[in-house]
Amino acid sequence: MLMRDSHLVKLTNHKKLGRILNLNTVSHGESWKGIDVLVFNTWHWWLHTGRKQLWDYIKDGDRLYEDMHRLVAYEKGLRTWARWVDKHLSSTKTKVYFQGVSPDHMNALNWRAPKARTCVGATQPETNIVTHTHKWETILEKVLKGMKKPINLLRINKMSQFRWDGHPSIYGIGRHKLPGCTHWCLFGVPDTWNHLFYTSLFNYSHSV
Numbered sequence: 001m002l003m004r005d006s007h008l009v010k011l012t013n014h015k016k017l018g019r020i021l022n023l024n025t026v027s028h029g030e031s032w033k034g035i036d037v038l039v040f041n042t043w044h045w046w047l048h049t050g051r052k053q054l055w056d057y058i059k060d061g062d063r064l065y066e067d068m069h070r071l072v073a074y075e076k077g078l079r080t081w082a083r084w085v086d087k088h089l090s091s092t093k094t095k096v097y098f099q100g101v102s103p104d105h106m107n108a109l110n111w112r113a114p115k116a117r118t119c120v121g122a123t124q125p126e127t128n129i130v131t132h133t134h135k136w137e138t139i140l141e142k143v144l145k146g147m148k149k150p151i152n153l154l155r156i157n158k159m160s161q162f163r164w165d166g167h168p169s170i171y172g173i174g175r176h177k178l179p180g181c182t183h184w185c186l187f188g189v190p191d192t193w194n195h196l197f198y199t200s201l202f203n204y205s206h207s208v
Contacts, residue, residue: 001035003028005027006045007021007027007042007045007077008026008081009024009025009077017064018056019056020056020057020064023073023076024059024061025080026080026084032089033088036093036094037097038096039098039197040096040099041099042101043074043101043136044101044104046077058073060076071135075139078139078140082143082146085149096149096151098153098154099156099193100140100154101134101137101157102157103134103160105119105167124165129162134157152200156192166184166188167181167182168185
C-alpha cells in the first residue's frame with residue numbers, strides 16, 4: 001500500500017483560518033498500525049513556499065504561526081512521528097524504515113559545474129562532486145537515534161548526489177516544460193534505492 005503523506009503530521013482545514021499544519025499530531029496513525037513493514041519519508045514538501053506550500057498556518061502546542069524556520073518545524077514534526085512510533089508500534093511485529101531524503105540538483109555550483117545552472121542537459125553521472133551532509137540529515141539521524149524502537153535508515157543521499165542525469169527532462173514522455181531537478185525518473189536512481197531496501201529487508205538490522 002502506498003500512502004502519500006507529505007509531512008507525516010496532520011494537515012487540517014479550518015473554516016476561517018484555512019489550512020493548518022499541526023506539528024503535534026501524526027496524520028495517519030491508525031492506518032500504520034498492524035503493518036508488517038513501514039517505510040517513511042519526508043522533507044522536500046517542508047521547503048515549499050508560495051502556491052506550493054500546503055499550509056496557511058503552523059500549529060505548535062496552543063500557538064499558531066504564519067511560518068516557522070523549516071528545519072525547526074521539520075524537527076518538531078519528526079519528533080511527533082517518533083513518539084507515535086515508540087508508543088504504538090511493536091518491534092517484533094513491524095519493521096520500520098526511514099528513507100533518507102534524495103538530493104536536488106537545482107544549483108550546479110554545489111557540484112563544481114559553474115557553467116551549468118541546473119540538471120538541464122545532463123546525460124551522464126557527475127563524478128566531480130564533493131558529497132556533503134545536509135543539516136536535515138543531521139536532524140533526522142539525531143531524532144532516530146533518540147528513539148526506543150529500532151529504525152533502519154536508508155541512506156540514499158550521498159550516492160544520489162552523483163546522479164544529476166537521473167531527473168525528468170524536457171526530452172522525456174510528456175515533454176516537461178522545465179527539468180524536474182527535484183524529482184527522479186522511475187527507471188533509474190529509484191531502482192537502486194529499491195535494491196538497497198530489498199537487501200536490507202532480508203538482512204534486517206537497524207542502522208541508527
